[in-house]
Amino acid sequence: TGSTSEILQRPQHPYTTKLLAAPPSSQPGAFALISDKADVVLEASGIGKAYGQNENSIQAVRRVDLRVRRGEIVGIYGPSGCGKSTLLRILATIETPTEGSIFLGGELATSARTDRLLSYNARNGFVMPIFQDPVSSLDRRWPIWRTVTEALTAKHPPEKPSREHRQSISLEFLRRVGLDAIAPEVRPGELSVGQCLRVAIARALVAEPKLIVADEPTSALDAVIAASVLRLLKQAADSGMGIVIVSHDRTLLDALCNRVWRCATE
Numbered sequence: 001t002g003s004t005s006e007i008l009q010r011p012q013h014p015y016t017t018k019l020l021a022a023p024p025s026s027q028p029g030a031f032a033l034i035s036d037k038a039d040v041v042l043e044a045s046g047i048g049k050a051y052g053q054n055e056n057s058i059q060a061v062r063r064v065d066l067r068v069r070r071g072e073i074v075g076i077y078g079p080s081g082c083g084k085s086t087l088l089r090i091l092a093t094i095e096t097p098t099e100g101s102i103f104l105g106g107e108l109a110t111s112a113r114t115d116r117l118l119s120y121n122a123r124n125g126f127v128m129p130i131f132q133d134p135v136s137s138l139d140r141r142w143p144i145w146r147t148v149t150e151a152l153t154a155k156h157p158p159e160k161p162s163r164e165h166r167q168s169i170s171l172e173f174l175r176r177v178g179l180d181a182i183a184p185e186v187r188p189g190e191l192s193v194g195q196c197l198r199v200a201i202a203r204a205l206v207a208e209p210k211l212i213v214a215d216e217p218t219s220a221l222d223a224v225i226a227a228s229v230l231r232l233l234k235q236a237a238d239s240g241m242g243i244v245i246v247s248h249d250r251t252l253l254d255a256l257c258n259r260v261w262r263c264a265t266e
């Protein structure tokens with residue numbers, strides 16, 4: 001408590017000091033240079049998406065061309081309703097476009113001509129999403145070790161990894177996202193929003209994807225927790241993953257991304 005100027009200029013509580021230091025604008029990132037010879041993990045070509053038919057149709061996404069290379073962080077920025085989340089779902093091959101095609105690792109993954117996923121990559125953890133609402137993106141009935149290692153059961157259906165193996169992998173990845181103090185048996189309801197988001201990041205990392213797509217991943221978090229989540233995404237990019245991150249926060253994207261693509265409404 002205190003006047004605005006007192007709090008901003010002479011913060012008393014240690015956490016207030018941390019909050020003031022946390023926004024990415026005050027920590028300019030060191031960007032890795034992305035060579036134009038680096039592997040292209042994602043190529044979106046002429047993507048459009050219309051919902052509904054004829055005069056009632058809504059054009060949610062218009063003519064998007066986007067290329068993401070290994071190790072690159074690409075931001076998608078724009079006002080509410082411009083189609084960012086829809087575009088991200090299409091890039092993640094969760095939804096099919098009504099125009100254009102998506103290539104993952106050079107293979108045609110989905111296109112307007114079919115409703116099916118066309119490539120092995122699209123089905124096999126090549127791209128992992130991190131959703132806007134981390135709490136509802138986790139299965140509330142499952143202990144978090146099960147959620148974190150879900151991709152392992154999808155990748156190896158004939159030889160399912162044992163429960164013990166999955167638990168030890170979950171411990172390793174929970175440690176990587178800074179959740180080593182959390183028991184792998186807890187359920188999402190016992191965690192904070194920020195902790196649920198870290199679980200969702202751990203789940204994405206376990207799949208060893210080539211691309212992570214994240215929709216407003218820090219919108220529900222305070223500045224300190226948000227900064228730590230952005231550091232995790234940056235580390236993932238430094239380890240060679242491509243990252244696409246949607247946000248309405250231009251400052252955040254400018255501090256984090258190699259490139260920001262602006263989503264236009266018209």
Ligand code: ADP
Pocket residue numbers: 051052058059060078079080081082083084085086087
């Ligand atoms: P943003 O993420 O930029 O806020 P969205 O991708 O959520 O934008 O939405 C873009 C437009 O598409 C909005 O007009 C929205 O109402 C519409 N839209 C999104 N999803 C659907 C859907 N499943 N059915 C119909 N319209 C949708």
